[in-house]
Amino acid sequence: MQTIALALEPHPYAIHVGHGVLSRLGELCRAAGLGRQVALITDHTVAGLHLAPAAASLREAGFEVTEVRFAGTDAAKNLRTAEKIFGQLIQAGLDRTAWVLALGGGVVGDLAGFVAATFLRGIPFVQVPTTIVSQVDASIGGKTGVNHALGKNMIGAFHQPRLVCIDTALLHTLPRRELVAGMAEVVKHALIRDPELFAFLERHIEQVVGLELDPDELDWLIAGNARIKAEVVAADEKEGELRAILNYGHTIGHAIESASQYGYLHGEAVILGMVGAGELAVQRGMWDPVERERQDLLLVRLGIPSGLSRLNTDLIVERTRADKKRLEGRHRFVLPRRIGQVEIVDGVSDAQVRAAVEYVQTRHP
Ligand SMILES: NC(=O)c1ccc[n+]([C@@H]2O[C@H](COP(=O)([O-])OP(=O)(O)OC[C@H]3O[C@@H](n4cnc5c(N)ncnc54)[C@H](O)[C@@H]3O)[C@@H](O)[C@H]2O)c1
Numbered sequence: 001m002q003t004i005a006l007a008l009e010p011h012p013y014a015i016h017v018g019h020g021v022l023s024r025l026g027e028l029c030r031a032a033g034l035g036r037q038v039a040l041i042t043d044h045t046v047a048g049l050h051l052a053p054a055a056a057s058l059r060e061a062g063f064e065v066t067e068v069r070f071a072g073t074d075a076a077k078n079l080r081t082a083e084k085i086f087g088q089l090i091q092a093g094l095d096r097t098a099w100v101l102a103l104g105g106g107v108v109g110d111l112a113g114f115v116a117a118t119f120l121r122g123i124p125f126v127q128v129p130t131t132i133v134s135q136v137d138a139s140i141g142g143k144t145g146v147n148h149a150l151g152k153n154m155i156g157a158f159h160q161p162r163l164v165c166i167d168t169a170l171l172h173t174l175p176r177r178e179l180v181a182g183m184a185e186v187v188k189h190a191l192i193r194d195p196e197l198f199a200f201l202e203r204h205i206e207q208v209v210g211l212e213l214d215p216d217e218l219d220w221l222i223a224g225n226a227r228i229k230a231e232v233v234a235a236d237e238k239e240g241e242l243r244a245i246l247n248y249g250h251t252i253g254h255a256i257e258s259a260s261q262y263g264y265l266h267g268e269a270v271i272l273g274m275v276g277a278g279e280l281a282v283q284r285g286m287w288d289p290v291e292r293e294r295q296d297l298l299l300v301r302l303g304i305p306s307g308l309s310r311l312n313t314d315l316i317v318e319r320t321r322a323d324k325k326r327l328e329g330r331h332r333f334v335l336p337r338r339i340g341q342v343e344i345v346d347g348v349s350d351a352q353v354r355a356a357v358e359y360v361q362t363r364h365p
């Protein structure tokens with residue numbers, strides 16, 4: 001097990017990473033000084049696979065566990081579900097000394113974190129992420145929230161976890177489509193910050209997605225990526241310039257998610273968004289086309305989803321305008337300068353965005 005320290009004030013926290021960490025969950029939560037009562041929130045799928053060992057480890061360490069399950073889809077990540085869960089916590093007699101444990105992917109983490117941020121005006125919570133997306137991204141950084149009928153993640157709060165426990169062995173039950181989508185965020189991390197990680201992915205992408213890495217290598221990969229997220233968050237907790245680089249591939253990606261009415265998984269849309277952002281960077285003369293080809297080849301090997309040519313180009317361009325990250329009416333993009341280094345570029349025109357989207361639609365119909 002390796003431990004990454006996230007030095008946030010006033011509550012620094014530890015991120016433990018390793019295969020088999022779940023069996024030590026109770027002990028690690030004890031060491032973090034958490035109260036006796038815990039609400040373990042998970043979804044039905046993860047409950048069937050990984051709830052028993054998690055709950056057993058907590059009970060062995062003396063915790064009193066209330067199990068809470070919900071559908072675990074983005075459609076269920078809403079205020080109605082949160083309200084139902086508040087009711088279950090009140091009925092279970094949880095008080096201010098209690099805490100929440102999120103066992104699942106980003107949907108569970110965001111919703112359980114939001115419940116923890118707001119129940120009794122905020123109680124501690126622990127993240128036990130079970131997808132690649134949540135292990136390298138969503139569980140770290142304290143963004144919690146739910147969707148509104150008029151937009152994703154529109155309601156929420158910053159609430160940092162007390163502890164993050166990442167068991168890489170849990171990834172072995174993930175469907176391949178989720179693995180590919182999750183790896184989009186790993187490729188993103190390599191592009192924005194880590195040329196060595198990029199080179200590793202060029203050597204091993206098929207093995208990663210086939211879950212054929214040996215356990216120590218997988219630990220190295222996930223820990224390295226959790227560390228990248230943690231470093232960016234530590235330098236910039238509330239989404240200023242630095243944290244914004246995590247949005248590489250996300251401006252066009254979010255627009256595609258929304259224009260397709262969420263027909264793509266988030267990571268799949270980010271793969272398409274990175275191809276689009278790469279094209280924008282090449283068109284602006286800021287990125288070497290040879291490096292762009294390396295990015296795109298890696299993404300082809302990972303798996304570029306099809307069907308984009310069926311979406312209306314104007315609709316996608318229009319949806320990039322609705323991006324929450326857009327500032328004062330200008331398109332703001334995170335674009336590569338070289339593999340491992342990106343820049344924030346303001347003032348990208350609609351026409352340039354349109355050309356980039358068309359490029360992705362033609363190249364990867
Ligand atoms: N808070 C943040 O900073 C942040 C960052 C990125 C994404 N998100 C949010 O995260 C959500 C997406 O998260 P996600 O990609 O983890 O998807 P997810 O939580 O929807 O999980 C994907 C699917 O995999 C299943 N699953 C989870 N773990 C499994 C396992 N170990 N084995 C088998 N099946 C498993 C789930 O039940 C679900 O069906 C979105 O709601 C997004 O908004 C939040």
Ligand SMILES: [Zn+2]
Pocket residue numbers: 185250266270
């Ligand atoms: Zn993302």
